[in-house]
Amino acid sequence: MYRGSEGQWAFYLHRISGIGILVFLVLHVLNIASAMWGPEVSNAFMKFYHQPVFQLGLLVLIAGVLYHGFNGLRIILMDFTTWGVRYQRQLWYGVWVLFVVFYLPFLVKIGGGILGGSHGD
Amino acid sequence: MDPLKEPVPVMPTAHYAMGGIPTTLWGQVIKDEKNTVVPGLYAAGEAACVSLHGANRLGTNSLGDLVVFGRRAGIHAARFARDADYHELTEEHLGESRERIERIKNSTGKEKVAALRAELQQSMMDNASVFRTGELLQKQVEILKELMDRYKRISIDDKGDAYNTELVEALELGYLLEVSEALVHSALNRTESRGAHAREDYPERDDENWLKHTLAYKVEDGKVAFRYKPVVLGRFEPKARTY
Amino acid sequence: MAIKSKRYQEARLEASTNLELYWWVFMRVSGVVLVFLLIGHMWMNAVLVDLNSIDYDYVAKRLSQTTWKVYDWLILALALLHGGNGLRYVLDDWVRDPAKRFWTKVVIYSLLAFLFFLGSLSLFNYDYGVN
Amino acid sequence: MQVTLKILRFDPAKDKKPRWETYQVEAEPTDRVLDLLHKVKWYQDGSLAFRRSCGHGICGSDAMLINGKNRLACKTLVKDLGSVITVEPIRGLPVEKDLIVDMEPFFAAYRAVKPYLINDEPPPQRERLQSPEERARFDQGTKCILCASCTTSCPVFWVNGTYIGPAAIVQAHRFIFDSRDRGKRERFKALGSGSGVWRCRTAYNCTEACPREIPVTQLIEEVKRAILFDSF
Numbered sequence: 001m002y003r004g005s006e007g008q009w010a011f012y013l014h015r016i017s018g019i020g021i022l023v024f025l026v027l028h029v030l031n032i033a034s035a036m037w038g039p040e041v042s043n044a045f046m047k048f049y050h051q052p053v054f055q056l057g058l059l060v061l062i063a064g065v066l067y068h069g070f071n072g073l074r075i076i077l078m079d080f081t082t083w084g085v086r087y088q089r090q091l092w093y094g095v096w097v098l099f100v101v102f103y104l105p106f107l108v109k110i111g112g113g114i115l116g117g118s119h120g121d
Numbered sequence: 122m123d124p125l126k127e128p129v130p131v132m133p134t135a136h137y138a139m140g141g142i143p144t145t146l147w148g149q150v151i152k153d154e155k156n157t158v159v160p161g162l163y164a165a166g167e168a169a170c171v172s173l174h175g176a177n178r179l180g181t182n183s184l185g186d187l188v189v190f191g192r193r194a195g196i197h198a199a200r201f202a203r204d205a206d207y208h209e210l211t212e213e214h215l216g217e218s219r220e221r222i223e224r225i226k227n228s229t230g231k232e233k234v235a236a237l238r239a240e241l242q243q244s245m246m247d248n249a250s251v252f253r254t255g256e257l258l259q260k261q262v263e264i265l266k267e268l269m270d271r272y273k274r275i276s277i278d279d280k281g282d283a284y285n286t287e288l289v290e291a292l293e294l295g296y297l298l299e300v301s302e303a304l305v306h307s308a309l310n311r312t313e314s315r316g317a318h319a320r321e322d323y324p325e326r327d328d329e330n331w332l333k334h335t336l337a338y339k340v341e342d343g344k345v346a347f348r349y350k351p352v353v354l355g356r357f358e359p360k361a362r363t364y
Numbered sequence: 365m366a367i368k369s370k371r372y373q374e375a376r377l378e379a380s381t382n383l384e385l386y387w388w389v390f391m392r393v394s395g396v397v398l399v400f401l402l403i404g405h406m407w408m409n410a411v412l413v414d415l416n417s418i419d420y421d422y423v424a425k426r427l428s429q430t431t432w433k434v435y436d437w438l439i440l441a442l443a444l445l446h447g448g449n450g451l452r453y454v455l456d457d458w459v460r461d462p463a464k465r466f467w468t469k470v471v472i473y474s475l476l477a478f479l480f481f482l483g484s485l486s487l488f489n490y491d492y493g494v495n
Numbered sequence: 496m497q498v499t500l501k502i503l504r505f506d507p508a509k510d511k512k513p514r515w516e517t518y519q520v521e522a523e524p525t526d527r528v529l530d531l532l533h534k535v536k537w538y539q540d541g542s543l544a545f546r547r548s549c550g551h552g553i554c555g556s557d558a559m560l561i562n563g564k565n566r567l568a569c570k571t572l573v574k575d576l577g578s579v580i581t582v583e584p585i586r587g588l589p590v591e592k593d594l595i596v597d598m599e600p601f602f603a604a605y606r607a608v609k610p611y612l613i614n615d616e617p618p619p620q621r622e623r624l625q626s627p628e629e630r631a632r633f634d635q636g637t638k639c640i641l642c643a644s645c646t647t648s649c650p651v652f653w654v655n656g657t658y659i660g661p662a663a664i665v666q667a668h669r670f671i672f673d674s675r676d677r678g679k680r681e682r683f684k685a686l687g688s689g690s691g692v693w694r695c696r697t698a699y700n701c702t703e704a705c706p707r708e709i710p711v712t713q714l715i716e717e718v719k720r721a722i723l724f725d726s727f
Contacts, residue, residue: 002586002648003563007699007712011650015454015696022447029440029479032423033486039420050416058415062406069399076392078697078716085713088699102403105411113416130525235537279542281508284592287541382726384693389723456689457655 006092014071017064024061052114062106063099070095133246139178139317140304141170143336143350148194154336154350161201165194172334172352175359176316225291230274234291237275241268241297249305252319258309265302266343272298303337306345311335328359387449394442401439433487440483448476498522498573500531502543503583504593513590516540524574528561528582532568532594545594552706555642558585559594565644565704585647587656601643604659607685608667613678629674636669636714638707645701645711657690661701661711664692668714671721683722692718 002008031049035042048054074091078084084091142164143151148171150162167183171190174182248261272295279287313327314320334350409418426432451472459465498520505513518535529547536543548554550569557568560583562576573580588596614623639662646652646660667686671679686692692715701711 001563002560002650002700004648004650004698004700005703007697007703008650011696011698018447018450019454021443022451025443025447026475026479029483033482035420035423035427036486042420042423046419055415058410062410065402065406069395069402072392072395073399075697076396078712079392079719085697085710085716088697088712106406109411110415113414233537234541277541279544281506281542281592283507284544284595286544287536382687384689384691385687385722385726388693388719453694457651457694460654460656 006089010071010074010088010092010095013067014075017068020061020064021068024064055110055114059107059110062110063103066099066102067095070098136180137178137183138167138300139170139174139176141168143334144169144171144190144194146171146190146193147197148190149197154348156350161205163194163198165191169194176318178317221292221295222288225275225277225288226280228274228276230276232271232275234275234277234287234294237268237271238290238294238297241265241294241301244268245301245305249301249308251317252321253308254320254322255309255312256322258305261305262309262343265298265305269298269302269342299339302339302343302345307335307337307347310347326359326361332359391446391449394446398439398442398446401435401442405435405439427487437484437487440480440487444476444480444483448473496522496524496573496578498531499579500535501579501581502532502535502593503581504543505584505590506542507592522573524572526573527569528559528566528571528573528576528580529557529568531573531580532582543594544592553640555640558642558644558647558706559583560585560647565648565700567642567644567706570706585643587647587649587653588643596647598643600656601641601646601660601662604646604663605641605666607659608663608670608682609678609685610663610666610670612670612673612676613681614675615677623675625674632674633669633672635709636665636672638709639665639669640707642706644704644706645709648700648704650698650700651694651696655690655694658694659685659691661695661715664695664715664718665709665711668718671718679721679725683725686718687722692722695719 031045034045071092074084074088074095077091078088144164145151145156145158148163148165148169150159150164151157152159166186169186169190171186173185173190244261244264248257248264275291275294277287277291279285308318308320311318311331312320312323313331314324315326315331332352334352336348336350338346338348340346409415413422427436452469455465455468455472459468500518500520502516502518503513504510504516518539520531520534520539522531522534529550532543532545532547536545545557545559545568547557547569549556552567552570555567558565559568561568561571562581565585568582582594584590584594584596588598588600590596641662643662645665646662649658649661652658652660664686667682670676671682695712695715697712697716699712701715702709702713705711
């Protein structure tokens with residue numbers, strides 16, 4: 001593995017999270033669109049997705065969205081300011097600070113749900 | 122490194138090789154004192170000697186060699202290539218070069234290129250440096266004879282054809298030896314001091330006998346013959362360096 | 365790169381249009397918008413409500429309001445375009461064989477177009493029995 | 496000190512794929528990696544092949560992947576690496592032999608950005624004058640020695656062989672921002688294509704690899720903005 005530093009990992013994570021989000025988007029749209037076939041089909045789908053393993057997956061997804069989004073803002077700052085490139089490292093750490101701040105509520109709520117065993121019914 | 126805590130490493134390097142393959146103002150190689158051109162052969166840069174610098178060459182002076190005479194040589198060579206016809210290239214033409222390569226590749230001698238080169242460098246540094254004497258140079262003549270002899274018994278590990286840099290280094294050592302021979306014999310021959318050639322046994326410049334270029338010709342290993350070419354003086358006459 | 369492409373696909377990669385520039389700008393503009401839309405979307409559906417209580421009725425009630433229809437459709441459209449183009453970058457990087465790359469793209473673009481059609485349909489063309 | 500030198504070797508005449516070879520070398524902490532390679536080549540295994548020329552970080556011929564990073568062998572000291580040193584050829588270019596790679600794709604990209612002054616206006620009576628500020632605008636790019644450390648450290652270049660690469664973009668920058676040059680539109684053509692500057696993903700490996708300390712990513716971003724503002 002090439003021993004690159006922050007920038008390299010920022011890029012790899014951005015790419016992986018992006019692909020992950022796109023895959024989820026496919027499932028999500030199919031899931032919501034199932035409503036067109038009426039309450040029975042739709043509720044069956046939803047119940048399936050309410051299993052804890054998918055909740056964990058959802059936590060990973062939310063992490064991906066938050067990272068991809070905040071790092072995307074970092075990229076925009078680097079592209080359109082004269083100082084962004086110079087402070088790319090600090091900006092990346094800033095991305096993680098924002099990430100933690102925004103991720104905690106999701107972690108508490110969804111994580112609590114998984115541990116609390118409420119599976120929607 | 123921190124110069125307050127450790128000594129600064131200092132390493133001498135070869136700054137520039139003065140002299141070289143004599144050329145015309147267009148970079149064409151000339152082979153004798155009558156400026157006879159070798160058609161189609163060009164030299165430029167440090168390898169060449171348009172005699173731009175006189176008997177001493179100062180830092181960055183070689184820019185002139187590159188920017189002016191490199192360009193002129195390129196222009197002339199391109200012109201020559203456009204008008205010239207191809208020569209028939211036969212096995213016979215390749216013979217000598219191929220033989221040289223095959224001899225090194227197939228040799229089972231015990232001499233190693235790196236060791237021989239290190240000896241050559243050290244002895245040239247000791248005996249044919251900036252300040253030289255007849256005695257030291259004579260000693261170096263003998264050392265070169267011996268090194269030339271041992272060079273015939275070098276062998277290499279790499280027998281391959283692709284990027285055989287070991288073979289290249291072996292060939293280069295042969296050329297280094299030949300250039301060293303030309304340098305040492307010429308320096309021994311020139312019994313005066315001029316520019317960067319400082320003979321401690323002949324400290325004065327001698328324009329009467331030595332205001333001329335030396336052309337060195339290899340006769341056989343350890344034997345060099347000389348011819349001389351007049352110096353073309355322009356607006357500036359040689360003067361003693363008194364500062 | 366000097367012209368050395370042997371296939372149409374490679375030639376297009378080397379062609380000099382402003383297309384790549386426009387996509388580059390789009391990625392940044394859509395990215396900024398998506399960050400806010402998605403954080404809002406996730407916050408509303410995973411923090412403000414219990415995720416596990418979401419069922420047909422919840423979705424139906426939500427999607428009966430035009431605001432959320434437009435909001436969700438904006439996410440759908442921008443995310444598909446942003447993600448689709450991102451995937452194109454990835455494929456251009458990772459799939460070197462031009463023929464393979466071409467067919468992978470055909471399949472993926474078709475899938476994304478189908479998703480867009482399906483998603484839009486479920487958002488606008490269906491009233492979920494709530495009026 | 497004793498140094499264990501691991502070199503990724505490849506001989507096209509014998510090997511199907513590269514293999515690791517280990518050498519024990521006696522070294523001073525102030526020795527350069529190039530010195531170690533010479534010790535191996537001259538006194539242990541003459542078949543080891545690598546490029547080097549000036550040995551002073553100017554000619555740009557001995558860029559290698561040393562302990563996981565692209566560096567010049569002639570500027571990297573043993574004391575900064577420790578007693579186990581791995582040396583591999585730079586990535587993304589075809590290996591010819593051992594540490595020697597085929598640089599042709601690299602130079603093809605270099606030629607594509609027309610790295611020379613373009614100006615059709617009739618030459619002035621004397622020089623084309625330039626203020627110190629105008630000269631400073633492109634100063635950083637002039638330090639490039641074309642060693643390919645940046646381009647071959649780029650994660651996009653490794654997987655996408657058609658990407659023009661940081662080095663070529665730095666060279667383009669050097670002329671785009673030269674007040675005497677009139678050829679930026681021609682360069683934008685090469686840079687604006689699918690394999691051009693928009694492929695850059697700002698991973699910063701190039702900036703960190705540059706032995707001349709050129710802020711490569713910053714120059715690339717400046718080129719992006721130059722094309723952007725030129726088009727809108």
